Amino acid sequence: MMTPAAPEGHLVDAATIAAEAATGGQPMVKAEQVWKSFGKLDVLKGVDFTVMPQQTFVLLGPSGGGKSTLLRCINHLEKIDAGRLYVAGELMGYKERGKVLHEMKARDVAKQRASIGMVFQRFNLFPHKTAIENVMEAPVKVQHVGQKQAEAEAVEILGRVGLGEKLDTYPAQLSGGQQQRVAIARALAMKPKLMLFDEPTSALDPELVGEVLDVMKQLARDGMTMVVVTHEMGFAKEVADGVALMDGGVIVEAGPPMDVLVNPKEERTKLFLSKVLA
Amino acid sequence: MALLYSFITNPAIGGATVWEYLFKPLTLWALLRTIELTFVCMAVGAAGGVVLAVMRLSDNPVLSWVAWGYIWFFRGTPVYVQIILWANIGVLWTKFYAGLPFTGLVLGSTGSGALVGNLFVVAVLALGLNEAAYAAELVRAGIISVDAGQMEAASSLGMSPTLTMRRIVLPQAMRVIIPTMGNETISMLKTTSLLAVVSSGVELFGRLQSIYAQTFQIMPLLIVACIWYLVVTSILTFGQARLEAYFGKGFGEKETEAAEKRAAKRTVRANQARAGQGIASHENDRGQKP
Numbered sequence: 001m002m003t004p005a006a007p008e009g010h011l012v013d014a015a016t017i018a019a020e021a022a023t024g025g026q027p028m029v030k031a032e033q034v035w036k037s038f039g040k041l042d043v044l045k046g047v048d049f050t051v052m053p054q055q056t057f058v059l060l061g062p063s064g065g066g067k068s069t070l071l072r073c074i075n076h077l078e079k080i081d082a083g084r085l086y087v088a089g090e091l092m093g094y095k096e097r098g099k100v101l102h103e104m105k106a107r108d109v110a111k112q113r114a115s116i117g118m119v120f121q122r123f124n125l126f127p128h129k130t131a132i133e134n135v136m137e138a139p140v141k142v143q144h145v146g147q148k149q150a151e152a153e154a155v156e157i158l159g160r161v162g163l164g165e166k167l168d169t170y171p172a173q174l175s176g177g178q179q180q181r182v183a184i185a186r187a188l189a190m191k192p193k194l195m196l197f198d199e200p201t202s203a204l205d206p207e208l209v210g211e212v213l214d215v216m217k218q219l220a221r222d223g224m225t226m227v228v229v230t231h232e233m234g235f236a237k238e239v240a241d242g243v244a245l246m247d248g249g250v251i252v253e254a255g256p257p258m259d260v261l262v263n264p265k266e267e268r269t270k271l272f273l274s275k276v277l278a
Numbered sequence: 279m280a281l282l283y284s285f286i287t288n289p290a291i292g293g294a295t296v297w298e299y300l301f302k303p304l305t306l307w308a309l310l311r312t313i314e315l316t317f318v319c320m321a322v323g324a325a326g327g328v329v330l331a332v333m334r335l336s337d338n339p340v341l342s343w344v345a346w347g348y349i350w351f352f353r354g355t356p357v358y359v360q361i362i363l364w365a366n367i368g369v370l371w372t373k374f375y376a377g378l379p380f381t382g383l384v385l386g387s388t389g390s391g392a393l394v395g396n397l398f399v400v401a402v403l404a405l406g407l408n409e410a411a412y413a414a415e416l417v418r419a420g421i422i423s424v425d426a427g428q429m430e431a432a433s434s435l436g437m438s439p440t441l442t443m444r445r446i447v448l449p450q451a452m453r454v455i456i457p458t459m460g461n462e463t464i465s466m467l468k469t470t471s472l473l474a475v476v477s478s479g480v481e482l483f484g485r486l487q488s489i490y491a492q493t494f495q496i497m498p499l500l501i502v503a504c505i506w507y508l509v510v511t512s513i514l515t516f517g518q519a520r521l522e523a524y525f526g527k528g529f530g531e532k533e534t535e536a537a538e539k540r541a542a543k544r545t546v547r548a549n550q551a552r553a554g555q556g557i558a559s560h561e562n563d564r565g566q567k568p
Contacts, residue, residue, distance in 0.1 A: 075434055106439050114436025124431035128449050128528045130540075138435035141445060168540040170528040183431075190435060 011160055011188060011219045026089050028053045028194055028225045029074060035082035036069055043069045045249040046083065051242070053193075054223040058236040058257070061246035062272060067229045070246065071198050074227060075116045076109050087116060088193060114142055117187030121199040123179040125171040131158060131182045132167040135189045143190065150189075157185045161215050177208030184215055195219065197228040233276060237261055245269045295498035299486070300505065308485035309506050315401055315481055316467045322406030323466070324459065327413025332443065334418055345414065352411035358472055361404040365397075365476040397477040405469060409462065416458045420451030452525040460518030464511050471503075482506060 029051040036044040051057040059067040072078040076093030094101040135154040139145040161181040220239040244254035333345035432442040474484035490499040
């Protein structure tokens with residue numbers, strides 16, 4: 001009944017990775033003093049971080065700490081109020097003239113977003129489209145890839161996330177884990193240079209978490225640049241190149257997973273870990 | 279029962295007259311005009327409704343307020359009054375010009391009589407523009423019923439707001455809109471009878487009314503009208519159910535069956551392609567689940 005969860009082969013082709021590596025020393029994501037408030041509530045209070053190409057960067061921390069907001073700022077789903085946020089050297093969502101930032105037109109923001117994949121906690125698959133239609137939609141309508149080519153690529157990519165038998169199934173007939181894998185395939189079909197994951201396993205039944213994490217681990221091993229908001233400590237330890245603990249709108253502590261998760265320096269990090277690992 | 283019996287056997291019903299007029303070419307012609315009017319007005323109304331709903335939800339305050347004002351006027355005045363108003367619009371302007379305002383540049387003009395003298399145009403203006411105001415609110419309700427996550431997912435895939443609206447939001451909104459639009463269509467069919475106030479030639483009821491005004495066969499002809507309205511309403515109800523099924527795809531139980539059919543087709547195609555390449559295949563890789 002269940003399809004094999006383990007991804008077969010590479011999730012991203014070598015050429016894409018090579019092209020990414022060629023960007024040289026330029027960071028994939030660079031945040032400088034990013035501020036964001038909702039009304040009077042400051043959610044992000046001057047966040048700095050850098051993610052290099054092919055790295056997996058994991059954001060941890062208690063709920064309300066600002067990590068999801070930060071992630072959503074990266075592809076401009078949320079507007080930032082101050083600071084600078086660059087993706088592949090390009091300012092996200094704004095044009096800088098003099099010292100002033102001007103927000104881009106929706107059309108131009110859309111172009112920037114096309115090369116950044118995003119996976120949501122609640123999957124957000126298009127319920128009126130089958131799995132393969134979900135995956136084909138953006139390549140055909142945004143990148144104007146031919147119908148046949150898009151279909152062939154969608155079949156291929158859905159096969160790799162272990163859903164080769166569910167091509168023509170509507171999201172409502174898929175399990176949560178299967179839906180999330182379709183969502184990952186849908187994002188990968190755009191051949192993104194960066195993938196954002198917003199608590200991708202938090203809405204899943206415990207027994208379905210593994211199949212989604214397996215796909216993400218494979219993706220990380222293939223060299224995809226990833227920023228992941230998650231509570232999965234095991235994932236962070238196993239595949240992250242860098243982790244950051246966010247609380248109260250700031251990054252409390254950041255570094256390699258073995259430092260931050262095993263030998264934390266900050267009291268707040270220790271407190272958080274003791275609660276999560278208890 | 280007794281009441282029903284006395285109704286059916288009442289000589290004033292005039293069964294023979296009903297039968298005589300039911301299929302008269304004159305009646306059928308008027309019926310066709312009624313159906314035609316219903317669909318043209320609904321098309322104008324639905325298209326206008328989508329535009330107004332999107333304007334109303336727009337971040338642009340000018341667009342939003344223009345839509346609000348339009349809906350305020352057309353919903354706030356009786357459609358009966360609007361019909362008479364459009365029929366008499368020639369009182370205000372004797373000529374309509376197409377051109378650039380305030381420049382004196384005129385591309386073409388027509389006497390207002392030619393425009394509103396055509397009662398079909400009056401009907402479409404009156405009922406179509408009125409319907410747009412109601413449709414706008416229905417479409418708006420449909421749009422806001424779609425989960426916000428859908429818009430986020432679409433924009434994160436690089437889809438522009440227009441593309442997102444057309445491909446993702448509106449098709450899902452249709453699930454909510456179609457049942458109410460079906461009601462609107464049925465309501466429109468009946469509302470066309472109000473046009474009898476400005477013309478006796480443009481639709482079914484006006485036509486029959488003008489006949490009984492001369493022959494005094496009031497009851498038989500009203501029954502003819504009722505029969506035809508009921509017939510068309512019944513057909514529309516059936517059509518509505520079909521449309522609902524179409525836009526409900528992905529939400530119902532029947533979909534599994536449809537998906538399996540498509541999967542089977544895909545396997546056949548894949549096998550044909552493989553056979554075409556001269557590669558023997560003894561296994562089916564998908565769509566062959568028991």
